[in-house]
Amino acid sequence: MPIERLEKYFLWAAGAVLLVFFLTVSVSAFAWGMQLPNPDGRVDPENLTAPFDKPELREIAPGQYEAVLTAQTWAFLPNKLDIPVGSTVTFKITSKDIIHGFEIPGKRANVMIIPGQVSTVTVKFDKPGEFLYICHEYCGIAHHVMFGKITVA
Numbered sequence: 001m002p003i004e005r006l007e008k009y010f011l012w013a014a015g016a017v018l019l020v021f022f023l024t025v026s027v028s029a030f031a032w033g034m035q036l037p038n039p040d041g042r043v044d045p046e047n048l049t050a051p052f053d054k055p056e057l058r059e060i061a062p063g064q065y066e067a068v069l070t071a072q073t074w075a076f077l078p079n080k081l082d083i084p085v086g087s088t089v090t091f092k093i094t095s096k097d098i099i100h101g102f103e104i105p106g107k108r109a110n111v112m113i114i115p116g117q118v119s120t121v122t123v124k125f126d127k128p129g130e131f132l133y134i135c136h137e138y139c140g141i142a143h144h145v146m147f148g149k150i151t152v153a
């Protein structure tokens with residue numbers, strides 16, 4: 001069966017796109033370790049247990065902090081964090097109600113906050129200053145007031 005020249009090009013292009021897609025997914029999954037969330041990263045949003053029943057910043061090692069946060073319409077708990085310069089903070093965040101977002105402008109921290117799911121992101125704070133963490137996912141009429149402040153000193 002004869003195949004026209006342009007049809008051949010299209011088939012090769014479609015095959016190349018599929019190959020790139022397959023390679024991208026394979027490298028992400030096996031080389032970079034990106035996985036779908038497993039049950040360990042899940043919580044019951046209506047009945048939060050430790051550590052989310054008492055969200056706070058805690059020092060887990062010298063210069064290493066863990067910030068356990070909860071998000072709800074329209075606030076983060078806690079909404080103020082004071083950390084020393086040079087600290088590395090691992091944020092563990094979940095939502096009590098609806099989908100929110102967590103972003104620290106100027107840092108590589110930008111995750112979705114999904115009810116029942118724990119989102120984790122680690123940030124190093126090298127310089128003193130003040131940083132906001134904001135909800136970047138529209139969550140209702142007072143979405144614009146949903147933020148917290150990190151003071152690095």
Ligand SMILES: [Cu+2]
Pocket residue numbers: 100101135136137138139140143144146
């Ligand atoms: Cu929001």
